[in-house]
Amino acid sequence: MNTSSEWDLVVIGSGPAGEAASMRAAKGGLRVAMVEGLPKVGGNCTHLGTIPSKALRHQVRQVVRHHRNPVLQSITELPQAMEWPNLIERITDVIASQVQVRSGFYFRNRVKVFTGHGSIMAPGKVRVEDDQGREWVLETRDILLATGSRPYHPENVDFSHPRVYDSDTILSMSHTPRNIIIYGAGVIGCEYASIFTGLGMRVDLVNSREHLLDFMDTEISDALSYHLREQGVTIRHGEEYIAVEPDEEGVTLILKSGKRLRADALLWSNGRSGNSQQLGLENVGLEANSRGQLAVDERYQTAVPGVYAVGDLIGWPSLASASYDQGRFCAGMICGEEEQQVRHVPTGIYTIPGISSIGPTEHELTEAKIPYEVGQAFFKNLARAQITGERAGMLKLLFHRDTLELLGIHCFGYQATEIVHVGQAVMSQPAPHNSIEYFIKTTFNYPTMAEAYRVAAINGLNRLRR
């Protein structure tokens, strides 16, 4: 066993949280080691989660656009290129490019990467064990845990069966189902529902709650339900499973309501668990909650001084976007910077069409008794949307009736995840600069999707004058 004691910070996990923390700490002059269990850096984000699903979505979106194009409408058969294994093959390029870029960060910033399983041996000591049985002990001032999360697996579902998948294993599905059941209508379930229907599969989307993505603005959530149904998804709300019964030809999902759904395959997308197992937490007196997540303070420090945790391992919001900033902020604080936390996180959901929002919903503003007004722009009326044929969608601005302060932005449709950032920049200005008047005093490029802000602001101000 080799021992090295030259480290200021040892980071376990090279997803967005761990990578950002390593780079910030290295720039701050710390001697940093990264421990990663996978053979390549990038985390689950690059290899199994965000990047593969977004790359797949991009491929499928192009297919959908081609099918809408009158010139190509005659192609009704699922061509070879749209077979699942072929699509997966095509996204490997994106993953490889991401790995290349990210590996370069470690090399250029002199962050040493240890490939192997990392665990805490004692305060200030991390053990690394690779798959050939080699071991290292890294002695360090601080330890940062960024081990991410994995799909939650209930015990009574057989995930080793070739008809039953989760969001990791779906990437190695070797056939193209004609129909598929998705159990769990959270973000992953809704995004994959769009991907599968885009490929012409019949989808049963089973939701244990009464609405899709009920943390979203109701109008947006309703619009998503409408579009998914229009694309051929059967949404079943308020359903819970009793059993998943796979066999050679397919899989049967048995629901508490008495229904039995049958399909060629099933994607289980009902929650995630933090990767806190076999991390040696007990060696420093730490314990994860029932979902495998660790509690941290405002500096991202766990209950043990010198042990920090960021990213999916600490739960909300469990996004690559936020994980990256949590890692950066945490390492900044370790380097002596002022406290900074991730607070106002936008939502970006890559269904087809996409969704994005930041700030409270109408329901939340009403509950809080904040007098707000609504300004809306429907994409079908925008020149850019008419040109691209992406007419489905809407931008909704919620603003204070008296101060005109922008309170919330809720967007659905083409480019929603990009558009939201225009408003976010205005929203983050201090008073009186955060005002929807910005959008009527500013000249926008024409024709653009961003023009929706002017249209929505005028619409909202007109309502005040009624």
Ligand SMILES: Cc1cc2nc3c(=O)[nH]c(=O)nc-3n(C[C@H](O)[C@H](O)[C@H](O)COP(=O)(O)OP(=O)(O)OC[C@H]3O[C@@H](n4cnc5c(N)ncnc54)[C@H](O)[C@@H]3O)c2cc1C
């Ligand atoms: C299908 C899917 C789609 C998603 N889409 C989006 C999206 O569009 N936008 C968005 O913002 N977020 C998205 N997310 C969420 C996002 O991927 C996660 O929030 C993000 O990856 C969390 O980053 P992280 O750094 O905490 O950890 P991860 O990316 O989970 O990486 C953790 C790393 O730690 C390593 N590790 C774990 N334990 C050990 C150990 N003991 N020793 C050594 N290494 C270890 C793992 O191998 C892994 O490489 C998606 C997630 C999924 C599953």
Ligand SMILES: NC(=O)c1ccc[n+]([C@@H]2O[C@H](COP(=O)([O-])OP(=O)(O)OC[C@H]3O[C@@H](n4cnc5c(N)ncnc54)[C@H](O)[C@@H]3O)[C@@H](O)[C@H]2O)c1
């Ligand atoms: N575009 C995006 O931002 C994007 C895309 C995909 C995934 N993600 C991230 O991935 C996760 C989505 O996961 P999901 O869609 O599978 O489900 P989810 O987190 O929406 O949860 C679905 C259901 O499972 C339950 N659940 C969650 N974790 C559980 C656990 N450990 N044990 C028991 N029940 C649990 C929840 O209460 C909920 O009822 C979120 O963390 C999300 O932020 C984000």
